[in-house]
Amino acid sequence: MTDELAISSITPDFSTAVPDGDDRERRICNTCGFVDYVNPKIVAGSVVTDKDGKVLLCRRAIEPRKGFWTLPAGFMEENETVEQAAQREAKEEACADIRIQQMLAVYSVPRISQVQIMFRARLESSIDSGPESLEVGMFDWKDIPWSELAFPTVIWALTHYAATRHLQAFPPFTNPPGTEKITR
Amino acid sequence: MTDELAISSITPDFSTAVPDGDDRERRICNTCGFVDYVNPKIVAGSVVTDKDGKVLLCRRAIEPRKGFWTLPAGFMEENETVEQAAQREAKEEACADIRIQQMLAVYSVPRISQVQIMFRARLESSIDSGPESLEVGMFDWKDIPWSELAFPTVIWALTHYAATRHLQAFPPFTNPPGTEKITR
Ligand SMILES: [Zn+2]
Ligand SMILES: [Zn+2]
Known part of the structure; x- marks a missing residue:
């Protein structure tokens, strides 16, 4: 607790400059010289279905978009594969064991420097709310709460899942046309 | 020049702790409090072919694996799509304009926290060595210098390209079995 207070009471002081050997400006700390190479972040997630074709959704317990429904997905951590990251997120957010089937999308x-890698996966356990979910549920397609979905990419992934649900193998989707400028 | 010297003469001093609201240890600067969230890095690249089926390879002018042959590929930057990153890298390393065809792999x-997203692409310009390439060339399949390729993933991507070169659409490949522990 003391450590946490100490950490949050110090504010890093950055300016921008081109580091030696680099070709573009980076944030560099004026206090300690640390170069903050900001890279795009990877979000790994899944459209998880059960044997009846119901889809797993989680209602967010945290911002952004607290209270809205989302697919189990989150930031990839170090030293894992994309598939392991998607499985970990399903476990953390919905206490779900899943089997990865194929890359969906x-x-x-780019506005928020994110790449979202979404899989099609099969539920292989019961589900329950993890700490980041208010509730979790398996939804019939007709019951999906379209107006209460958290992010555009959740709508895209569900739509792309529906377009390929009867296919064994297909190329992954990319962004729908005209979506270069979304910010979440 | 003065700035570059100033930057490299300061050494950040990090220790590890769990930041408030987080669930795992991060590197935190003892001098300024900066939390270094290290995320996996995305490499975007392409197997680029011309109308005769020749493959674009670049001989590396920089470490690691200087002097070895590689596909045009590199770290994704902020505020671009994966496809734009792959196109930018082809331009930077081989002065090549390419048209993205499909995601290949x-x-x-995980050992180095990298995700490599490789595309199949078509060459639409001439080629020339960029600053990170000693030379570039279009190779007939029989002339590919297999023993002088820079990284295992280059071998995988070329092999996966060959397996699908006559297909219009296919699911992307993931790692070959048993390759979880490679370190480059
Ligand atoms: Zn600092
Ligand atoms: Zn610092």
Whole structure:
């Protein structure tokens, strides 16, 4: 607790400059010289279905978009594969064991420097709310709460899932046309 | 020049702790409090072919694996799509304009926290060595210098390209079995 207070009471002081050997400006700390190479972040997630074709959705317990429904997905961590990241997120958010079936889509959200890698997966356990979910549920297609989905990419992934649900193998989708400028 | 010297003469001093609201240890600067969230990095690249089926390779002018042959590929930057990153890298390393055709593979290299997203693409310009390439060339399949390729993922991507070169659409490949522990 003392450590946490100490950490949050110090504010890093950055300016921008081109580091030696680099070709573009980076944030560099004026206090300690740390170069903050900001890379795009990877979100890994899944459209998880059960044997009846119901889809797993999680109602977010955290911002952004608290209270809205989303697919189990989250930031990839170090030292894991994309598939392991998607499985970990399903476990953390819905206490779900899933079997990855195929890559469904790779969406880029350049305004926020995110790449979202979405899989089609099969539920292999019961589900329950993890700490980041208010509730979780398996939804019949007709019951999906379209107006209460958290992010555009959730709508895209569900739509792309529906377009290929009877296919064994297909190329992954990318962004729908005209979506270069979304910010979440 | 003065700035570059100033930057490299300061050494950040990090220790590890769990930041408030987080669930795992991060590197935190003892001098300024900056939390270094290290995320996996995305490499975007392409197997680029011309109308005769020749493959574009670049001989590396920089470490690691200087002098070895590679596909045009590199770290994704902020505020671009994966496809734009692959096109930018082809331009930077081989002065090549390319048209992205399909996603070929998504490889995870967890030991070094990398995700490599590789496309199949068509060459639409001449080629020339960029600053990171000693030379570039279009190779007939029989002339590919297999023993002088820079990284395992280059071998995988070329092999996966060959397996699907006559297909219009196919699911992207992931890692070959047993490759979880490679370190480059
Ligand atoms: Zn600092
Ligand atoms: Zn610092």
